[in-house]
């Protein structure tokens with residue numbers, strides 16, 4: 001399994017909030033305050049995409065939000081990275 005890059009664009013499984021995190025195994029949602037592990041029993045629990053640069057992750061977040069707001073959802077889960 002590939003190591004996840006340091007910056008991740010993540011989608012909170014509780015509230016659907018999209019944000020950037022530096023967490024390695026989990027993150028705490030800024031919107032609902034809940035903590036989610038990225039993986040659970042070898043399955044991806046959180047939709048995420050990793051980046052080497054924080055800027056890239058932020059750009060992706062913007063794009064992701066825009067995509068979710070629209071009708072196309074071409075997002076692939078973390079395992080496809």
Ligand SMILES: [Zn+2]
Nearest residue numbers: 012015029032
């Ligand atoms: Zn949340």
